[in-house]
Amino acid sequence: MKLSHLSETLTGSEIVKLGGEIREKIRQGERIYNFTVGDFDPSIFPIPKELEDAIVDAYRKHFTNYPTAEGNLDLREAIASFTKDTEGLDYGPNEILVAAGGRPLIYAMFRAICDVGDKIIYPVPSWNNNHYTHLVGGDHIVLEAKVENNFMPTAEDIRPYIKEATLISLCSPQNPTGTTFRKKELEDICDIVLEENERRGDAEKKLYIMYDQMYWHLTYGDIRHYNPVSLRPAMRNYTIFIDAISKVFAATGVRVGWSMGPSAVTSKMKSILTHVGAWAPMAEQKAVAYYLGNREDIKKYLSHFKNEIEERLRRIYDGFMSLKKEGHAVDAIAPEAAIYLTIKIDLTGKKTAEGKILNNQSDVTSYILNTAGLAVVPFYAFGADRSSPWYRLSAGTCKKEEIDEMISKLKEALRKLS
Numbered sequence: 001m002k003l004s005h006l007s008e009t010l011t012g013s014e015i016v017k018l019g020g021e022i023r024e025k026i027r028q029g030e031r032i033y034n035f036t037v038g039d040f041d042p043s044i045f046p047i048p049k050e051l052e053d054a055i056v057d058a059y060r061k062h063f064t065n066y067p068t069a070e071g072n073l074d075l076r077e078a079i080a081s082f083t084k085d086t087e088g089l090d091y092g093p094n095e096i097l098v099a100a101g102g103r104p105l106i107y108a109m110f111r112a113i114c115d116v117g118d119k120i121i122y123p124v125p126s127w128n129n130n131h132y133t134h135l136v137g138g139d140h141i142v143l144e145a146k147v148e149n150n151f152m153p154t155a156e157d158i159r160p161y162i163k164e165a166t167l168i169s170l171c172s173p174q175n176p177t178g179t180t181f182r183k184k185e186l187e188d189i190c191d192i193v194l195e196e197n198e199r200r201g202d203a204e205k206k207l208y209i210m211y212d213q214m215y216w217h218l219t220y221g222d223i224r225h226y227n228p229v230s231l232r233p234a235m236r237n238y239t240i241f242i243d244a245i246s247k248v249f250a251a252t253g254v255r256v257g258w259s260m261g262p263s264a265v266t267s268k269m270k271s272i273l274t275h276v277g278a279w280a281p282m283a284e285q286k287a288v289a290y291y292l293g294n295r296e297d298i299k300k301y302l303s304h305f306k307n308e309i310e311e312r313l314r315r316i317y318d319g320f321m322s323l324k325k326e327g328h329a330v331d332a333i334a335p336e337a338a339i340y341l342t343i344k345i346d347l348t349g350k351k352t353a354e355g356k357i358l359n360n361q362s363d364v365t366s367y368i369l370n371t372a373g374l375a376v377v378p379f380y381a382f383g384a385d386r387s388s389p390w391y392r393l394s395a396g397t398c399k400k401e402e403i404d405e406m407i408s409k410l411k412e413a414l415r416k417l418s
Contacts, residue, residue, distance in 0.1 A: 010134065014381030018365075022375045033406040034375045034397060038127075038175060038339070041397040045250040045308070048301045050294060054287035055254070063283040069274045070266075071098020071258065072282070075289040079258050082292040087216070088230055089241075091260045097269055098285065100255040102214055102244045104278030108269035109240050109259065110136045110167070113208050118166035123153035124383030125390070127175040141165060142383065147390070150179040150333060151342065155188035162196050166205060171212035172226070173219065173337030176382050176392035178313070180219065180337050183226050190232040197238060208265070209239050215338035217248040217302060220310045223336045237262055245288060247339065250305065250396075256280040256288045312395040312403065313341050319407035328414045339396045343376065346389035350417040358417075361387055372413035374406060 002008075018036060026032050046052070070076070076093035083089045099105045106128075114120060116137035122129035123145040133140050141161045145151040152174060162168075170189070172181040189209075197206050209228055216225040228235040244257030257280070259266060273279070280288075291297070313335035320332040320343055331344035347364045351357055352371075358364050361378055368374045376391040384390070 006135070010131070013131075015377055018375070018377060018381070022369070025369075030373065032369075032373045032375055033402055033409070035393045035395070036375050036377050037397060038392075038394050039252050039396050040250040040339075042250070044399065045305065045396065047249055047251045047254065048291065048297065050297045051245075051249060051251065051254075051287060051291045054290045055284055058283035058286040061286075063286045065282055067098075067279050067282045067285050069279070070270045071096065071280065072285045072289065075256075075285045075292075076258075078289040078292040079260075083243075083260065085295070087225075087227065089227070089260065095260055095263050095266055097259045097266045097273070098280050099257055099259070099273055100278045100280045101246055101252075101257040102212065102242045103257075104273055104276060105242055105257055105259040105269065106132060106210070106212070107135065108272040108276070109210055109242070109261075109265070110138070111272050112265055112268040113240075114138050114166050119161065119164050120167045120169065121158055121161055121165045122169040123151075123157070125151060125176050125379040125388075125392075126169070126171060126382055129169045130383045132169075138167075144385065147333075149185075150336075151177040151390075152179055152181055152185065153189075154185060155192050158189060159192055162192055162207065163199075165207055167208050167210060168193070169210045169212075171214075173213075173215040175212075175215070175338065176340055176377065176379065177333070177342045178336055178338040178340030178392075179333060179342065180223055181226055183224075183231065186226050186228065187231050190228050190235050193228075193238060194232060194234055206238060209235070210242065211239055212242040214242065214244055215247050216243070218306060218309065218339065219337040220306070220313070220335055225337070240265055249301070254284050254288075256284050309339055309395055310335060312398045312400060313339075315400070315403045316341055316343075316393065316395070316398075316407075319403065323407070323411055323414065326411075328411070330410075330414070339394055341393040341395065343391050343393050344389050345376075345391060347414075347417060348387070348389065353416045361389060364389070365391075368410065368413060371416065372406075372409040374410055374413075 076096045110132045114136045118138050119141050120133045120138040121141040123143045143153050143157045145153050228239045240261035245251045317332050323330050329346040333342040347358050376393045379388045379390040380386040
């Protein structure tokens with residue numbers, strides 16, 4: 001059956017494909033350390049009890065009708081207050097748009113800004129930029145980020161393509177890497193965007209930045225989160241933020257997200273979502289509006305939540321460093337933020353005990369899954385070159401008692417190679 005060009009050319013998610021293979025192994029009784037999913041195990045990381053109670057209470061009060069298209073006013077006011085207090089960003093309710101998590105907002109933002117054939121700049125590895133660019137018929141300008149920059153794009157990476165671009169898609173803390181922009185790096189990107197928009201004047205379409213900061217509360221040690229508007233106030237006219245409760249409160253299934261930006265853009269995003277209908281449910285909106293006002297409860301929750309995530313990331317990092325010290329072909333980037341650890345498993349060309357050569361990174365991924373039971377997502381699933389030996393490891397479903405066991409199983413698998 002012949003369908004639309006879009007549906008015929010849309011590629012499936014590598015992560016979903018890998019997830020299906022992992023679920024089948026678990027179903028058959030295999031011991032799998034599943035660090036693939038960018039989600040949380042609610043038995044380990046439940047949502048805040050106060051938020052849970054507020055959701056239940058909202059349903060009991062029969063908040064079950066349609067919300068307003070842009071998000072309920074009480075929630076947008078709560079987001080405005082919370083964002084000003086925690087990040088110093090001053091946005092009014094008319095500059096905030098609420099939807100069912102970040103994805104509908106990202107799609108609406110791409111649709112509102114980009115025409116077919118517009119050049120869209122994004123780094124790889126990164127989450128889903130290739131798919132959103134395809135959905136709007138954009139021209140992919142793909143920047144292969146480098147390990148020496150912690151897989152974050154730089155102004156010099158962007159500069160050669162900036163004069164023809166319509167959108168730069170950025171994320172910090174970054175999914176899949178768990179790394180962040182340093183202040184100077186982000187300032188340099190802002191400066192070239194402002195310079196380019198000054199050059200364009202009033203006749204040309206402006207250049208915008210989508211700034212996905214879904215994980216910004218989850219930074220560790222001395223790492224600080226930076227955003228374009230705080231660093232360069234003039235970027236307010238050209239920055240669209242994507243944020244949500246999904247990661248900060250382990251509430252991926254609650255589906256409340258928001259975008260902040262120039263009202264000229266967010267109003268068009270609203271019009272698009274009016275037809276798509278991807279609204280956050282009424283009861284959840286009421287509950288989040290209430291919960292965001294409870295600053296002390298939020299601080300208490302985040303203190304425990306961040307400590308638990310960081311402990312897992314650092315223990316796994318230390319395990320990889322011990323394997324590296326023993327001479328194994330692995331590496332990792334020290335934890336910075338989010339729920340992810342960037343790890344390296346560089347085994348291409350190695351021979352298994354059965355005499356099979358690991359010819360490519362797909363073979364490596366299969367080997368560590370089948371031999372060590374370690375399930376992680378290769379960076380090529382996030383648009384990087386298929387030969388990349390780097391992976392995303394997610395700690396959101398990690399049990400602390402599994403960490404030493406997993407490292408031991410991986411060591412055993414590495415020792416079997418020659």
